Amino acid sequence: MSDNVQDQVIAIIAEQAMLEVEDVSLTASLEDLGIDSLGLVESIFAIEEAFDIQVPFNANEPEKSEFDISSVAAIVAAVEGLVKAQS
Amino acid sequence: MKRVVITGAGTISALGASVPETWEAMREGRCGIGALDIRDVERLSIRIGGQVTGYDAQAHFNRQQISLYDRYTQFALLAAREAIGQAGLTFTGDLAASTGVVLGTSGGGLTTQDENYRTVYEEGKNRVHPFVVPKLMNNAAAAHISMEHNLKGPSFTVATACASSNHAMGQAFNFIRHGMAQVMVTGGSESMLCFGGVKAWEGLRVMSRDACRPFSANRNGMVQGEGAGIFVFEDYHHAKARGAEILAEVIGVAMNSDASDIVMPSKISAERCIVSAMRDAQIDPSEVGYINAHGTGTAANDKTECAAVAGALGAHADKVMISSTKSMHGHLIGGTGAVELLACIMALREGVIAPTINYEEPDPECALDVVPNEAREADVSVVLSNAFAFGGMNAVLALRKAP
Numbered sequence: 001m002s003d004n005v006q007d008q009v010i011a012i013i014a015e016q017a018m019l020e021v022e023d024v025s026l027t028a029s030l031e032d033l034g035i036d037s038l039g040l041v042e043s044i045f046a047i048e049e050a051f052d053i054q055v056p057f058n059a060n061e062p063e064k065s066e067f068d069i070s071s072v073a074a075i076v077a078a079v080e081g082l083v084k085a086q087s
Numbered sequence: 088m089k090r091v092v093i094t095g096a097g098t099i100s101a102l103g104a105s106v107p108e109t110w111e112a113m114r115e116g117r118c119g120i121g122a123l124d125i126r127d128v129e130r131l132s133i134r135i136g137g138q139v140t141g142y143d144a145q146a147h148f149n150r151q152q153i154s155l156y157d158r159y160t161q162f163a164l165l166a167a168r169e170a171i172g173q174a175g176l177t178f179t180g181d182l183a184a185s186t187g188v189v190l191g192t193s194g195g196g197l198t199t200q201d202e203n204y205r206t207v208y209e210e211g212k213n214r215v216h217p218f219v220v221p222k223l224m225n226n227a228a229a230a231h232i233s234m235e236h237n238l239k240g241p242s243f244t245v246a247t248a249c250a251s252s253n254h255a256m257g258q259a260f261n262f263i264r265h266g267m268a269q270v271m272v273t274g275g276s277e278s279m280l281c282f283g284g285v286k287a288w289e290g291l292r293v294m295s296r297d298a299c300r301p302f303s304a305n306r307n308g309m310v311q312g313e314g315a316g317i318f319v320f321e322d323y324h325h326a327k328a329r330g331a332e333i334l335a336e337v338i339g340v341a342m343n344s345d346a347s348d349i350v351m352p353s354k355i356s357a358e359r360c361i362v363s364a365m366r367d368a369q370i371d372p373s374e375v376g377y378i379n380a381h382g383t384g385t386a387a388n389d390k391t392e393c394a395a396v397a398g399a400l401g402a403h404a405d406k407v408m409i410s411s412t413k414s415m416h417g418h419l420i421g422g423t424g425a426v427e428l429l430a431c432i433m434a435l436r437e438g439v440i441a442p443t444i445n446y447e448e449p450d451p452e453c454a455l456d457v458v459p460n461e462a463r464e465a466d467v468s469v470v471l472s473n474a475f476a477f478g479g480m481n482a483v484l485a486l487r488k489a490p
Contacts, residue, residue: 037387038350041292054132059292060308060386 005051005083006076012046013072026073033072040069047075053082090323091263092489093432094331095176097169099162100314100416100426101137105169109426110433112415113441114462119416120299120310127282133294136280137312137417155218156231157196162315162422163228163276164235171236174319174331176270178237185268187240188229189259190317191251191275193421194284195244196223201283228276232317240268249381250474251275252316252424253482257340259320260484269322276315277422285311291350293385299418301382301411302389302457304448309383312417316425323490333489335435338469339368345479352388352475357395360481364471365399368485372400375407376467377434379427380457381475382411382443383418390452392473397455408465410443410458424474428484431470435488440465 006026014021017033024033030040037059044055044067055078057067067082068074098105101119102112112119123136144153144161156164167188178186199222206212221227226244233242241262245255252275259273279285288294288311295308326333341363345353365372381392389411397404412430419426430441439462446459472484 036351041290044292045290057292058295058307060295060306064307 005080008050009047009076009079010072012043012050016043016046024072026076027071029071030069047079051079051083053079053086055082088264089266091260091320091337092323092326093318093334093337094321094326095170095172095174095319096334096429096432097166097173098314098316098426098429099139099165100419101139101312102416104165106429109429110437113412113430113433114439116442116444116461117415118444119312123280123285125281131282131285131289133285133289133296135297135310136285137310138280139314154216155222157199157222157227157278159192159194159196159198159276159278160228160231162278162313163190163317164231166274166276166315166317167232167236167272170317170319171272174321176319182270183237183239185240186238186270186272187262187268188232188238188242188272189245189255190229190273191245191247191253191255191421191424192225192228192277193246193248193251194277194279195225196227197279197284198281199223201281204283232272236272238272246421247480247482248476248478249418249420249423250476250480250482251421253472253474253484254342254480256318256320256424256428256484257342257482260337260340263320263322269325271320272317273320274315274317274425275422277420278313279420280311280313295384298445299384299414300445300447301380301384301414301443302393302450302453303446304450306384306386306389309385309413310417312413312419314416314419314426315422316429318425318428335432335489336487337484338370338487339364339485340482341367342482344481347479350477352391353479354391354394354398356479357392357475357481358398360483361395361399361471361473364483364485370469370485372403374469375400375403375471376465377431377440377470378407378409379430379470379472380409380411381473382413384411384413388475390450392475393453393455404455408440408456408458408463410441412441414444424472424482428472431472431486434465434467434470435486438464438466440467
């Protein structure tokens with residue numbers, strides 16, 4: 001399950017960043033990958049659609065969001081948490 | 088060039104159904120934002136807005152009119168009645184032939200679209216009311232004002248998202264300034280507080296779930312409002328000759344574009360627009376006493392706007408008062424500049440600066456005098472009104488006390 005979440009999240013981010021999947025490292029931040037604020041909300045939308053979850057994220061206060069977007073690994077962990085909470 | 092004055096004002100918003108009611112609310116720092124009362128609100132994650140409450144369309148319009156008037160058109164017509172009534176003008180002959188209506192709106196008849204998409208998609212019906220198109224179109228409000236008041240000059244609608252009203256009023260100002268009309272009816276109207284309207288905004292993740300707190304460090308987004316503001320702009324000599332009461336003088340406008348990002352604001356471009364408006368008005372930054380901010384309550388706008396104001400006004404930025412009345416009436420999108428112009432007129436005419444309410448924590452990136460929480464008495468002679476829209480389209484107006 002968790003590998004699957006990770007692969008899917010990386011695929012979504014790679015598509016948004018217009019990169020190959022292998023070029024998206026877990027330690028990279030979205031900024032490192034060249035994803036701007038619009039790219040971020042679009043990625044979150046794609047994640048919500050892919051996993052049928054609600055991601056709590058307000059672009060005005062990303063630091064206060066329970067959804068950690070500081071790195072690809074953090075996003076994967078946050079999505080895993082939300083998927084688990086859902087089931 | 089001709090001098091241009093404002094001889095009539097009208098409005099309806101969450102703050103009131105007339106200019107006196109709105110000024111009273113602004114003076115008291117009253118918040119018009121509350122729980123949204125709309126169909127399917129339970130399917131929204133954003134459930135607050137500056138809604139016009141206690142509104143009864145049938146008290147103002149007959150059945151045939153209601154079947155043709157979207158809510159945004161109704162608001163525009165009510166505000167226009169108040170404005171034109173105050174101006175005391177009757178449009179006949181040459182005056183009717185040259186007077187037009189330039190309005191700002193972004194969504195137009197969005198509620199009509201929302202209701203009728205429901206009919207065909209959700210309810211699966213294959214028939215809609217025959218007036219859907221004339222009711223939803225973006226120029227419907229301007230058209231109905233022209234019909235109700237016999238205005239046969241140039242009329243059109245400007246759509247530049249959150250700057251629509253300022254662009255519209257800038258156009259009306261230029262028409263009179265350049266002698267193409269002696270009177271113009273202008274302003275803006277918006278009514279996007281329907282399920283589809285709010286749902287679309289939710290998607291961007293820039294909306295607040297609890298309050299609009301412009302310039303406050305704990306601000307967490309914008310809150311939508313609805314309503315209209317309509318004004319009568321008039322050639323100064325025309326107004327003077329007929330002994331009209333003058334509310335304020337419009338002295339300058341500037342419009343420009345960021346040409347950079349579809350949603351993120353640009354400090355350089357906003358600053359350039361403010362500087363150009365002051366130059367157009369032939370005023371020195373030190374003359375500006377008050378700025379009605381765009382002040383949406385988003386992280387990005389408020390810090391960018393403060394930096395732009397600081398850049399444009401230099402050392403005088405520390406002395407100027409700047410407030411965002413969106414904290415009270417919400418963001419009326421295409422109608423917002425028009426309702427906000429009322430705060431500018433109140434400052435010039437009544438000597439009262441509308442506050443930025445819900446201000447809780449200072450933000451070092453918004454270190455200007457934002458007139459926090461309480462209105463202030465002040466004698467100001469020149470004011471600016473900022474509007475910086477999605478799409479990077481900016482429009483700033485400059486006003487002076489009535490001559």
